């Protein structure tokens with residue numbers, strides 16, 4: 001049995017950030033994950049926007065943690081090489097009611113501490129996004145909204161946690177819990193690969209957080225998986241989307257947007273559909289048709305470009321309109337639930353908040369003086385030079401000059417590096433998230449066999 005001071009369940013962005021922060025102290029930490037890789041749940045399939053939090057409900061925990069998380073992640077990205085581009089966003093009003101809502105949205109942004117929004121005319125809207133469909137009446141600029149790589153974010157946080165000494169227990173699904181037999185005794189997480197005894201438990205299980213909460217003796221909320229489907233357009237579409245184009249938000253969420261990606265593509269989506277199946281990450285004909293309809297109105301020229309991929313993610317929606325973060329001192333347990341559509345941005349601030357709660361409850365969290373430097377992550381973004389573009393790097397290691405995936409320009413050197421990294425990929429999807437291999441126009445049709453052979457050989461090329 002593994003015994004630790006704190007077990008964090010869930011190695012998405014939120015759990016990884018919490019484990020990383022806890023591992024900065026002298027506590028022993030385990031990051032317990034059902035799947036065979038980190039970031040394989042909601043954190044791998046979202047719209048990858050680093051939000052300012054301008055449209056959050058003022059005074060909510062979410063609003064505070066999104067604003068703080070945005071700053072923390074921006075700084076962390078600069079230190080670790082997580083790709084971020086500050087494209088800004090333009091919120092577009094298409095009806096008179098939406099125009100009338102803009103001053104209120106600006107006031108809301110200011111109540112959230114974000115003062116850079118500016119209302120603009122239809123002319124300014126079209127000057128910024130010339131390919132927008134006809135009929136836009138006005139807009140609101142949000143200059144600090146940014147695009148980011150969600151995969152690298154999750155991987156960086158988990159890698160940091162492991163390098164700081166956290167035990168990463170992949171393939172450990174928590175199936176039941178034995179509550180402490182004595183007030184000071186450990187909580188035992190029973191997983192399908194053995195037991196983990198923990199003095200404290202943090203539940204960051206995303207879509208499974210309500211189930212785990214019940215195992216830990218509560219009955220306070222139900223997660224509704226809210227599916228968001230997205231279409232990815234080829235890189236030729238990129239000039240059409242110089243900024244993130246947002247609709248005026250409704251009670252159902254942030255609505256359908258057009259956004260550039262850090263990999264040079266353009267995304268259209270997401271949908272918002274409440275389901276019961278927590279594993280329904282497939283895409284649907286209805287979703288495709290719905291998005292095409294929106295796309296035709298928002299940016300008709302986009303629909304002339306080719307869709308290279310479609311994907312879906314599941315938000316962990318609850319009845320609450322805020323995050324559900326709660327410390328149960330008696331059970332030595334922290335719930336981190338309902339981290340809905342902003343958790344990529346807020347993750348590091350959620351971790352800071354949870355550590356604050358634990359410290360208030362008496363857990364010793366003095367920072368260790370001997371922390372390793374944060375990891376330097378592979379460069380997946382188009383804004384900086386990729387390995388195949390770096391002559392010096394190729395001269396010292398020719399593997400960076402051997403392209404394996406031609407659509408995304410991924411080299412044998414990057415695939416090898418991923419295979420020998422702190423958290424190597426468990427399968428070709430994990431390799432995609434670490435390198436972009438097979439993620440392009442051909443979706444692995446040409447390079448798939450080569451990529452899989454490299455993965456099977458641990459990144460070693462047959463000729464070397």
Ligand SMILES: Cc1cc2nc3c(=O)[nH]c(=O)nc-3n(C[C@H](O)[C@H](O)[C@H](O)COP(=O)(O)OP(=O)(O)OC[C@H]3O[C@@H](n4cnc5c(N)ncnc54)[C@H](O)[C@@H]3O)c2cc1C
Pocket residue numbers: 009010011012013014015016032033034035039040041042043044045046047048049050051172173174175204205206207208209212226227228229270312313314315339340341342343344345346
């Ligand atoms: C369509 C869509 C668009 C979004 N867009 C954005 C955006 O632009 N910007 C933004 O900031 N956020 C966005 N989000 C939200 C963001 O992706 C999530 O808030 C965030 O990824 C949640 O991270 P998490 O760690 O809480 O959950 P997850 O990433 O789901 O991690 C939870 C982990 O817990 C594990 N787990 C569950 N049950 C158990 C168990 N019993 N035992 C062990 N492990 C378990 C799961 O396998 C999973 O890996 C979007 C989400 C969606 C779906």
